[in-house]
Amino acid sequence: MPEPSPKVVVNEVTVTFESHGRSVTALEGISLQAQVGEFLCIVGPSGSGKSTLLRVLAGLVEPSGGQVRIAAERPGTPLTAMVFQEHALLPWRTVRDNVTFGLENRGVARAEREARAREMLAMVGLTRFARHYPHQLSGGMKQRVGIARALVTDPEVLLMDEPLAALDAQTRTIMQEELLRIWAALGKTVVYVTHSLEEALLLGDRIVLLTARPGRVSQVYPVDLGRPRGLEVRGSPAYGALLEKIWSQLREEVVRAMAEDRGGDA
Amino acid sequence: MKTLGRWLAEHGIAVGSPIVTLCVWEWASATGVLREAFFPRPSTVLAHLVQLGADGTLWAHTAKSLIRIGWAFALSAVFGVGVGLAMGVWRRLRDGLDPVFAVIYPIPSVLFLPLVSFLVPPGEIALVVTTAVTSFFLVAFTTTHGVRQIDRLVVEAAVHYGARGPRLFAAVLLPGALPYIFTGLRLGLGFALIVVVAVEIVSASTGLGALLWLSWGILKVEDMYATFFVIALLGAVLSYGLAALRARLLPWVQDVGAR
Numbered sequence: 332m333p334e335p336s337p338k339v340v341v342n343e344v345t346v347t348f349e350s351h352g353r354s355v356t357a358l359e360g361i362s363l364q365a366q367v368g369e370f371l372c373i374v375g376p377s378g379s380g381k382s383t384l385l386r387v388l389a390g391l392v393e394p395s396g397g398q399v400r401i402a403a404e405r406p407g408t409p410l411t412a413m414v415f416q417e418h419a420l421l422p423w424r425t426v427r428d429n430v431t432f433g434l435e436n437r438g439v440a441r442a443e444r445e446a447r448a449r450e451m452l453a454m455v456g457l458t459r460f461a462r463h464y465p466h467q468l469s470g471g472m473k474q475r476v477g478i479a480r481a482l483v484t485d486p487e488v489l490l491m492d493e494p495l496a497a498l499d500a501q502t503r504t505i506m507q508e509e510l511l512r513i514w515a516a517l518g519k520t521v522v523y524v525t526h527s528l529e530e531a532l533l534l535g536d537r538i539v540l541l542t543a544r545p546g547r548v549s550q551v552y553p554v555d556l557g558r559p560r561g562l563e564v565r566g567s568p569a570y571g572a573l574l575e576k577i578w579s580q581l582r583e584e585v586v587r588a589m590a591e592d593r594g595g596d597a
Numbered sequence: 598m599k600t601l602g603r604w605l606a607e608h609g610i611a612v613g614s615p616i617v618t619l620c621v622w623e624w625a626s627a628t629g630v631l632r633e634a635f636f637p638r639p640s641t642v643l644a645h646l647v648q649l650g651a652d653g654t655l656w657a658h659t660a661k662s663l664i665r666i667g668w669a670f671a672l673s674a675v676f677g678v679g680v681g682l683a684m685g686v687w688r689r690l691r692d693g694l695d696p697v698f699a700v701i702y703p704i705p706s707v708l709f710l711p712l713v714s715f716l717v718p719p720g721e722i723a724l725v726v727t728t729a730v731t732s733f734f735l736v737a738f739t740t741t742h743g744v745r746q747i748d749r750l751v752v753e754a755a756v757h758y759g760a761r762g763p764r765l766f767a768a769v770l771l772p773g774a775l776p777y778i779f780t781g782l783r784l785g786l787g788f789a790l791i792v793v794v795a796v797e798i799v800s801a802s803t804g805l806g807a808l809l810w811l812s813w814g815i816l817k818v819e820d821m822y823a824t825f826f827v828i829a830l831l832g833a834v835l836s837y838g839l840a841a842l843r844a845r846l847l848p849w850v851q852d853v854g855a856r
Binding site (some may be wrong): 389390391409412413415416417419420421422423424432433436437464465466480484 | 748750751753754755756757758759760764768769772773775847848849850851
């Protein structure tokens with residue numbers, strides 16, 4: 332039997348920005364892989380370039396060095412679709428028209444894109460709000476639209492940039508369960524950026540820990556907590572042990588990042 | 598009855614303040630606190646207004662002014678939105694035009710009349726173009742700012758979902774700037790009214806400005822006030838009309854006050 336080939340391969344990716352005349356290295360020599368159908372979480376302190384890494388995968392940022400390869404299995408579908416932090420919906424489009432936006436740009440016929448949007452809105456539980464405008468929705472509902480907008484394009488890989496960070500704790504918990512349900516139903520490969528270790532442990536198959544700036548891969552932790560996984564996993568000893576282990580490493584990076592920020596101010 | 602009460606509670610001040618002002622004025626003119634020769638009673642002014650309307654004078658002048666405002670507004674809207682969008686999208690154009698606009702914009706519009714008369718046929722066309730100048734700058738400024746203030750994350754998301762070039766412009770940059778464009782148009786329309794009256798005073802024998810100035814010149818003070826009233830009413834109708842149009846056309850705009 333042939334070895335399953337990885338869905339996403341990131342090879343020695345480096346990103347440098349020009350900022351105020353200085354060159355800043357956001358990512359340095361990042362290499363990682365995501366398998367088909369894997370839920371890969373990326374965790375790191377602020378400024379570790381987590382979002383930048385996602386933007387490289389999305390093709391929004393050109394890496395200064397290294398390559399990204401995403402295995403395309405189905406021609407005609409986009410390689411990636413991103414769920415943005417703060418949702419980034421188009422305020423002048425209704426919920427339904429936000430969801431169909433990507434399909435419109437790809438020239439999908441109206442009847443088909445509306446059928447697909449209906450299906451996705453049903454999946455995220457927003458059927459009744461199809462004609463609402465984003466400003467009429469709560470934070471959690473907006474992010475559901477963001478998820479539907481990404482999934483409706485049927486991407487090879489779903490990218491999520493701290494999608495729940497702006498939500499209150501209760502809504503976030505509900506949305507985490509929703510995400511697990513949707514992921515189980517669709518079997519998408521997901522690359523998920525978060526600053527919350529608890530969230531990564533609840534959602535992820537593996538956790539990639541990035542270092543403080545410049546972002547490098549510090550460690551990769553498999554999350555052997557079984558599936559299907561629900562909130563009750565937080566009570567298990569294995570969860571506690573893994574959290575402890577990753578946190579001790581992450582803590583070091585966070586402290587280092589804070590020290591660097593103070594040094595930068597001086 | 599209850600709904601009327603609630604409506605009054607909310608809009609009482611807006612309705613009441615002009616009524617109170619008129620009543621005080623009526624009283625002051627009637628009792629001689631104000632000289633009636635210069636401050637005729639509102640009721641007298643109203644009678645003159647009715648008479649001016651009945652003999653057709655008022656309609657002719659109002660129509661003349663409205664046509665001028667219409668042309669000037671159309672000119673400033675088309676060129677203002679066009680130039681403003683271009684300045685919003687292309688930074689080099691913005692950098693080049695900004696200082697030029699900053700210098701020209703504060704010059705009182707009426708002063709452009711002689712200049713404009715050298716450039717375009719004097720008379721009606723020069724009058725309309727002069728009226729359009731300040732409105733053009735207002736529309737261009739607000740449109741440029743409208744493009745610039747669009748959330749960068751929204752633009753990035755739109756690009757990520759495949760909006761490029763003309764599509765990005767039509768589906769993202771233009772609708773994103775529209776609330777500001779409407780604000781600019783509303784300001785521009787108001788200024789078109791202000792300027793057209795001024796220009797008519799200076800150089801026309803028709804229009805509300807001319808009627809006002811003529812009435813003043815021959816001391817028909819009541820007619821002057823009647824014209825004042827028409828100009829004020831016109832300003833309010835145009836401004837609220839455009840605001841209502843905006844609310845209808847842009848249902849997705851969330852007013853800060855309604856939050």
